Amino acid sequence: MSNAAPTYQPPTKVGRIADFVDQRTGLSAVTREFGRKVFPDHWSFMFGEVALYSFVILLLSGTFLTFFFDPSMAETHYNGAFVPMRGMEMSVAYQSSLHISFEVRGGLFMRQLHHWAALLFVASMSVHMLRVFFTGAFRKPREINWVIGGVLLIMGMAEGFTGYSLPDDLLSGNGLRIIDGVIKSIPVIGTWISFFLFGGEFPGSAIIGRLYVLHILLIPALILGLVALHLIFVVVHKHTQYPGPGRNDRNVVGYPLGPVYAAKAGGFFFIVFGVLAAIAAMFTINPIWNYGPYDPSPVSAGTQPDWYIGWVDGALRLMPGVIGDVEGYRQHFEFLIFGQTLTLNVLLPALVPAGIVFTVLFTYPWIERWITKDNREHHVLDRPRNAPTRTAIGMAGFTFYCVMWAAAASDLIATHFHVALNDVTYWLRALFFLGPILAFTVTKRIALGLQRKDREIALHGRETGRIVRLPHGEFIEVHAPLSAYKRYRLVSFESPEVLPAQPNAKGVVDRKERRRAALSKWFFEDRVAPVSPAELEAAHAHGHHEAIESAPSGH
């Protein structure tokens, strides 16, 4: 440490301010690190950005709403601007939601903006995770960030559901009723948890206040912390990039942060905000004044949860409570064991499908790493077709999710398409089991087909649509050779081969290793290898399109 005055004299006023700050904080190092940091650019990288920006908009609009919302469940009589409800008995929470909607200037807009942003937040996180999965971006060194992303998705759903319940309207009240029923089905401690959560019997007078604390304090703080961690890891790992000429696992190719990438990303925030504002202006969401205050007796037909809860609700609908005829034998799914009630018709659909989805999601990076024994760092993404089995697994999981999601709208499907509700449910029950298998098979075939198409193009060039007649009368279509850059994009992917069972340190092939080898075979046995230079050479030697291309025209 030197006490001598610094000799550097900044030339401009901005420079003097910067120098003042830098002498006290040392922030120059940050500018040096980030000012020109390189980010790869691709439209599919924007989903994560959309999620981040929706979250910022949620924080802004949510803060506004907390200024006016009162989470009390005390009974009151409405005397506000919405004439049809005057004199009606309702909770203070519901009344203050009506107050925000009808009497606070910009309140309805903020409510709608907040709700639409929440729907987009979970949607963009989900699509972002699909992108990460299908391109293999979860591979080493990003496994932990993948897990953080999965936790963020669960947190987003929890944040959404707690917020959805706050207005204490009829629709969300029935949603809480369902949650209470599901909690009560948990063996041994279910009733206790329910009474703990609701502060006694359902609905009680505590739940809205408790959900409010979770919604505005605990869960957003967790999300904020995890988002920060998520972004720190993005910086540490540097962003992944799509394969292409000049891109490999040891570099990162893209635009520098300042100015062009920062401008694009920063501008994109305003675009997301603008689009959400336009939607909030023109499309009603959650019109609580149509539903009325919560009352355990009425319910409206065609009830739907917010979209991200749909798959769990759909699973509840798909499970049969009883199989069999009214007169004949009937198999109930509620059992008495040692005098206690085990209600599997609620417990199974509430826990098992979500359990499967999230277990596979969280463990998949480790499963694939174990099967491939691939311990290298991957920074170049896979095109989905170049990892056919992984892509097929992803589509199987996606289909599994979508079948349950569709089941949450079984009654609306029935009324809109004029089919029997029971038939819709029977079909979806069948698809619950068959859909993933079907999706796996079809996706894998499509991916392999696309890989073969890529091979054809790499070997023989692009079809030009130009038909040429040769001197001896034969007609051929001229194929234009690819540029080295375009060809490299088609041939540069990795194509792991089946890795047979390896003996361990003792020289023994154990059972676990044999299982791994079987899975490796299942993954890679029908792989399509990328074109090699030797193959291209051979294709050129045998084909005669090269000669045509170089022949003088006009003969």
Place this chain on the structure above:
Amino acid sequence: MGNPSDGALQQGGTVATADQAGGRFEDPGIPPHRLRLADTDPKAAKRAERQVTALFVISVVGTVVFLVSYFAIELGKDSSIDTIRTQNILLGLSTAFAMLGIGTGIVHWAKALMPDHEVSEARHAVRSEDDRAAAVKIVDDIIEETGIKRRPLIRNTLIGALALAPLPALAVFGDLGPNANDKLRHTMWAPNAQTGKKVRLTRDPDGTPIKASDVTIGSAFHVIPEGLNDLKEGKLNAKAKAVVLLMRLNPDDLHITPGRESWSYNGIVAYSKICTHVGCPVALYEQQTHHLLCPCHQSTFDLTHECQVIFGPASRPLPQLPIEVDSDGYLVATSDFHEPVGPSYWEREYS
């Protein structure tokens, strides 16, 4: 770190992977940079500049419109729905223009005018081997200095103390749970314990009593117990258990099991409205088929067979409320439900 403004080809390598038969292609490097129209034609650059300016001006207009529509339209107790709707659309669309003007302007500026050379930057290993070795040494030293390995007595008593420490928390939280079972079992339908007065069935929500003669064949009533509306506290809790559907069928259509003959009156039957699946109100009555349908998960109950489940995720029939007619001709509950209403729970059979 590359220079963002030089368009030179970057050095690339080949992807590290298992050997492929026939070798691998040489990486041709980043493709040559293609200039944009605005890079070569000053007129195009000027045009882009004007477009960006116009977009920012649109944003300014949007903000002004927001302020005008915010201050010009006041909301209060007497505002009409049309005013609220108009203001919502004005505020929302002006915000949209204000934000989209800035956003599209900046992005257009970046895409058309800022340098668009792709740059290659080297990656570094996530972990530094030096750091790892130093960190391992530090941790080893720390453990060594605590002496935890050499003094097992300290370690073991600490583990024991830490294991027991959460017990008070368990006790405190465990005590928060009220006696659930007793509450779930009883509803307002039980006759008064002192006087033995039976509870009348009344209409939901106004609470007027129902005469048996008012219930015609094919009609359905949403029913609450008499006195529910007079409760000062816990009204919703009581209602959440006590709501009932009352219907009258042709007595010949009812299949009554032995022991339940006296539970209905002249074809009038009353069943709990709370679904035995997860507790939604079973609010839809199909008059022609005598089915009750829950709109939440579509559990379907057959009224003619004592509300047995014929479709959907519920497993148990809806509990039946035994009813009779009092001396004034009003319907009353003979007793409380004979089982807990609503979703199943673990201790259900003990209640």
